[in-house]
Amino acid sequence: MCDYSLMGVPNRLAIEGEDLVSHRFPTGSMGLAAPADIARWTQAPPRGPRGVWAVIKEFFNPTDPSPVAAVCIPPGASLWLRDIPVRLQVEAGVGPEELVTFTQIDAAANSYRDAMRFSSGVVVRLQELREGQRVRVIDLSLAEALEPVMEERFSF
Numbered sequence: 001m002c003d004y005s006l007m008g009v010p011n012r013l014a015i016e017g018e019d020l021v022s023h024r025f026p027t028g029s030m031g032l033a034a035p036a037d038i039a040r041w042t043q044a045p046p047r048g049p050r051g052v053w054a055v056i057k058e059f060f061n062p063t064d065p066s067p068v069a070a071v072c073i074p075p076g077a078s079l080w081l082r083d084i085p086v087r088l089q090v091e092a093g094v095g096p097e098e099l100v101t102f103t104q105i106d107a108a109a110n111s112y113r114d115a116m117r118f119s120s121g122v123v124v125r126l127q128e129l130r131e132g133q134r135v136r137v138i139d140l141s142l143a144e145a146l147e148p149v150m151e152e153r154f155s156f
Helices: 035-042 052-060 086-092 141-153
Strands: 011-013 019-024 030-033 070-072 078-081 098-104 114-117 123-125 134-139
Antiparallel strands (some): 019 030, 019 134, 098 114
């Protein structure tokens, strides 16, 4: 759903039809985020002339915008992956765009587990995507059906 290293980052669940991009978070992990959140975070607020007290006040009370939220995708969700790099197209046997299934490849603690399964069966971890890769959330309904199965599998 969200890799272990993104748990310290604000996060939310994905919405069907939503466009997302891969983003490297301050933790160093690659995750998915809304383009509008990233744009808001990267735009510096305009600053005019400031006095000494304004600088001191800002030092003790920074006015940074809220951080970019990681968008969590449940396993089994269908995603439309765009701008697939040529290297990955060759490895996975796919074209520049592909319908993929979001999955988790490992239940071990402290490991990257979020991945995408291509129709060819090739699985690529989210960490291997390049920053700015575009993704559209197509369907979350199958993800809801898989959640009890995943819980049973890991309840041993």
